[in-house]
Amino acid sequence: MSSVFLNVVPVFILILIGWVTAKTGILKQETGDALGEFVFKIAVPMLIFRTLADAHFEGVSPFRLWAAYFLGVAGTWTVGHLLATRLFRRDAKVGVITGMSASFANNVFIGLPLVANIVGKDGLVAISILLAIHLPLMMVVGTILMEGAVSKVDGGKKRSVAEILKQVGSNLARNPLVLALVVGVSFNFLDLHLPVAIAMVIDHLSAAAAPVALISIGMALTQYPIRGDIGLSGTAAILKLLLLPALVFLMSYLLALPHDWAAALVLTSSVPTGINAWLIAQRFRSGHGLAASVISITTAFGVVTVSFWAWLLS
Structure with missing residues (x-):
């Protein structure tokens, strides 16, 4: 257990360094935003491209990988929504935010560095394939459910699914992660080199992805204090750190995924909540305090739970 813990701790120490530098004013918040943009638009796409261009897929279907992960997400989201609306008596809008906060892992900024550190290259292949549809699918589902919840709670007309898909599709066509995946897989299948x-430049940029991503997310955490609704936010955090990885673990076993792929999925599902749940809450002006609290709580306790899952998988 101690060796596994030592592999996990550096990830959270880098997050803590980012948080301290922003909290104390050593670096301005705008610097953290710029670092996050660099990671999302340049460093991580280079890492995804390099990983997939050299990967050996060995005939493993991505559909089993997606099914294992998103069945776990669907189960956790549903439990979170039902607990919020039935047990805590919140409205449907807060139910959607609770479900999303409990099931939206920070795969890019924390999941990728963690999997790279613990699982290695085969794990990165699995995460890269997951990222191809993770953000767009989660945002589409979250937006559709929130549109329905707003219409139910506040009244008014909701946008059609076609309108939402058109907007997300337009954003997806410009998404650096998706573009990197398409180019990387194309290089692989066409056996290009x-x-x-150029390969050395891409390797250097890829190497920067993990530390810069972790520091930038630490700096961003200063914007998400724990405030109000502790009972519900704590419940969502428990679902995120324990139920989601447990369901992904179960689905990966039932669908007989290769060990490294299963380990990568479980580890990335166990990381703290991503900021996209908060973005959805902000956009619809509901549950943003809840989403912010879940992000901070899961990050604070993530080192313990992630270490547990890493130990279990080892």
């Missing part, structure tokens, strides 16, 4: 100098 980069010039040595």
Whole structure:
């Protein structure tokens, strides 16, 4: 257990460094935003491209991987929504935010570095394939459910599914992660190779992805204090850190995923909640305090639960 813990701790220490530098004013918050943009638009796409361009897929279907992960997400989201609306007596809008906060893992900024550190290259392949549809699918589902909840609670006309898909599709076509995946897989299947100098540049940019991502997310955490609705936010945090990885673990076993792929999915599902749940809450002006609290709580306790899952998988 101690060796596993030592592999997990550096990830959270880097997050803590980012938080301290922003909290104390050593670096301005705008710096953290710029670092996050660099990670999302350049460093992580380079890492995904490099990983997939050299990957050996060995005939493993991505559909089993997606099914294992998103069945776990669906189960956790449903439990979170029902607990919020039935047990805590919140409205449907807060129910959607609770379900999303409990099931939306920070796969890009924390999941990728963690999997790279513990599982290795085969795990990165699995995460790269997951990221191809994770953000767009989660945002589409979250937006559709929130549109329905707003219409139910506040009244008014909701947008059609076609309108939402059109908007998300337009954003998806410009998403750097998706573009990196398409180009990387194309290179792999066409057996193309980069010039040595270009490959070295991409390797350097890829190497920056993990530390810069973790520091930037630590700096961003200063914007998400724990405030109000502790009972519900604590419940959502428990679902996120324990139920989601447990369901993904079960689904990965039932669908007979390769060990490294299963380990990668369980680990990335066990990381703290991503900020996209908060973005949805802000957009619809409901549950943003809840989402912010879940992000901070899951990050504070994540080092313990992630270490547990890493130990279990080892």
